[in-house]
Amino acid sequence: MSAACVFNRRGAPAFALAGALVLTATAAPAGADTDADGPAGGIADEYVALGDSFTAGPFIPPPYGDPALCLRSRSNYPNRVAEAAGADEFTDASCIGAETGDMAEPQGLGLATNPAQLDALTPETTLVTLGVGGNDLGYSELALTCLALAATDPDGAPCRDHYTGPGGDEIRERLPEVGENVGGVLEAVGRRSPDATVAVVGYLELLPREDGCLQAPFADDDVEYLYGVWAELNAVLEKEAADAGAVFVDTSDPGHDMCAPSGRRWVEGVFPNRPAAPVHPNAAGMTEVGDRVLEALGVRRDSPQV
Numbered sequence: 001m002s003a004a005c006v007f008n009r010r011g012a013p014a015f016a017l018a019g020a021l022v023l024t025a026t027a028a029p030a031g032a033d034t035d036a037d038g039p040a041g042g043i044a045d046e047y048v049a050l051g052d053s054f055t056a057g058p059f060i061p062p063p064y065g066d067p068a069l070c071l072r073s074r075s076n077y078p079n080r081v082a083e084a085a086g087a088d089e090f091t092d093a094s095c096i097g098a099e100t101g102d103m104a105e106p107q108g109l110g111l112a113t114n115p116a117q118l119d120a121l122t123p124e125t126t127l128v129t130l131g132v133g134g135n136d137l138g139y140s141e142l143a144l145t146c147l148a149l150a151a152t153d154p155d156g157a158p159c160r161d162h163y164t165g166p167g168g169d170e171i172r173e174r175l176p177e178v179g180e181n182v183g184g185v186l187e188a189v190g191r192r193s194p195d196a197t198v199a200v201v202g203y204l205e206l207l208p209r210e211d212g213c214l215q216a217p218f219a220d221d222d223v224e225y226l227y228g229v230w231a232e233l234n235a236v237l238e239k240e241a242a243d244a245g246a247v248f249v250d251t252s253d254p255g256h257d258m259c260a261p262s263g264r265r266w267v268e269g270v271f272p273n274r275p276a277a278p279v280h281p282n283a284a285g286m287t288e289v290g291d292r293v294l295e296a297l298g299v300r301r302d303s304p305q306v
Contacts, residue, residue: 044085044127049078050117051131055094058277067112070095080290093117099135100181125193131201136178150219157221179236186244200241201249202234205257213259215269
């Protein structure tokens with residue numbers, strides 16, 4: 001697979017809806033020795049987090065980092081992982097709206113620019129987490145289109161019908177390219193940081209398998225369609241992680257989506273009732289993802305530092 005596939009870009013909106021809509025823990029990987037110094041045996045001596053808004057944590061307090069328009073939160077999962085794993089050096093390069101192309105080239109943010117995220121890596125980097133692919137798929141475009149079409153046929157599947165025709169499903173046809181792009185990023189990570197443990201982080205469930213809600217006002221049958229797209233995106237990420245010899249962090253868990261009760265919700269709905277961007281993880285979701293990354297790296301949840 002050529003590294004050039006990293007640079008493929010989609011023209012779909014990357015961060016919209018009130019300025020904020022985008023879009024199995026495995027055994028301990030090689031290098032994660034919980035008996036060595038620190039809970040992860042030095043695995044996080046130099047930790048770099050790469051990713052999009054599901055990594056950055058927009059509008060979850062407190063904000064931090066430069067450029068400010070990346071909307072990184074100090075409460076995002078990379079910060080939890082860095083603290084619990086005892087990282088000596090930690091760089092959070094994540095940014096809202098990031099695509100795989102923004103890993104290798106600077107990302108324009110209007111009034112600011114986020115440097116190419118891969119530039120944060122060094123030959124001494126020991127841990128990399130990667131959360132990207134949703135914007136390559138065009139999940140913001142998909143969500144906005146589905147919301148707009150819901151009123152035209154609330155009991156049907158107007159969004160599925162919009163994207164699906166005799167030639168196939170336009171959204172699912174993008175998945176192979178998303179996989180190639182993520183695979184290209186993983187190749188580039190391996191070249192820059194050959195000794196690093198790499199964890200590919202899946203996306204939290206946005207919706208239940210069926211039946212929407214006020215917080216997710218999609219047409220009835222489009223809920224099932226969108227759930228299927230989410231599941232297939234995560235399957236692509238899991239495959240690319242396996243092909244690259246990386247850890248895949250499965251973040252799926254029914255009952256914590258936009259339609260869940262507020263106290264169990266890990267992802268806020270179209271109208272958030274806790275600080276977070278619409279249709280994005282809240283602080284509880286970030287904590288859960290952080291815990292799953294730690295488990296995948298061999299750092300137990302009951303570690304004194306967790």
